[in-house]
Amino acid sequence: TLQRYGLRIYQDQLIAPLYDADRSLVNIVVLDPISQTNTKPLKLTVPFGLNLLSARNAEIMLVDSIWDALCVYQTTGKVAIALPSAKFSIRMNMIFExxxxxxxxxxxxxxxxxxxxxxxxxxRCFMITYPMNAQGAFMSGHNLKTIMNESFAVINKCIEQFDTFRDLIRDELLQRTRFAGLTWQRFPMLTQILKGHRAGELTVLTGSTGCGKTTFLSEYSLDLCLQGVNI
Structure with a gap:
């Protein structure tokens, strides 16, 4: 793992290189293997681990720290990239595209x-909400592969988003005649409001007891039946 990420040992300390997307060395971070923290906290200009990223990678993990990245790669074999205090730029988004x-x-x-x-x-993003970071889970003997496999999708495929219907709703508002249904012969005012009967559309009719809901729906249904609609 240390070799893959390009870490080197110098005077009982680990030297972690920071590469940009072009695999050019831009900075280094000195790590203390004993305390497992950064002995010289630096404001990282680029994420750690970009040198492992290639076009062959289809799946990665983004973590908090360099130690987290090392633990994830050691146990799962998946490329892990640390984003501590690094601003996520548009260029980084292009790298992960x-x-x-x-x-x-x-x-x-x-x-x-x-x-x-x-x-x-x-x-394409999956969230891990484990109560500790990857390093803590690794040191506690937890299975990082299992934790990774239990990540949940940010967007549930069973839930439709508004963006899915944005164009449809806009067209329905701007091109009413295109989306008009079968008009009622007996209720011109209702046709003007609802633009006709459309199969698959649900309309809820409410009112107090005895106000005529059933009578109206009977006439409503009879009107459509006379036009050949199966009720």
Whole structure:
């Protein structure tokens, strides 16, 4: 794992290189293997682990820290990229454009995790809401593969989003005649309001007891039956 990420040992410390998308070295971070923290906290200009990313990768994991990335790769074999204090730019989004599945494990900031998902396209993002980060789970002996497999989709495929119906609703409002249904012969005012009867559309009719709901619906149905509609 250390070799894959390009880490080197120097005077009992780990030197973690930071590469940009072109695999050019832009900075280094000094890690303390004993305390497992950054001995010299740096404001990272690029994420850690971009040197492992290639066009062959279809799935990655975004994590909080360099140690998290190392633990994930060691146990799952999946490329993990750390985004500590790095601004997620449009260019970074382009780098991840080819990926089909992105797991996000940001235990320190759940709001950031969902913002990342929105930027990266929520349809391919899967969230991990484990009560600890990847390093903590690894040190506690938890199975990171199982945790990764239990990630949930940011967007449920069973729930339609407004964007799916945006164009349809706009056309229905602007091109009423195109979406008009079968007009009623006895109720011209109703036709003017509802634009006719459309199969598959649900209309709820409410009112107090005895106000004529059943009588109206009987006439409503009879009108359509006379025009050949199966009721």
């Amino acid at each position: 080819h990926l089909r599945k992105i797991h996000i494990w940001c235990s320190n900031d759940k709001a950031l995790a969902f913002r990342l998902a929105n930027v990266l396209s929520p349809h």
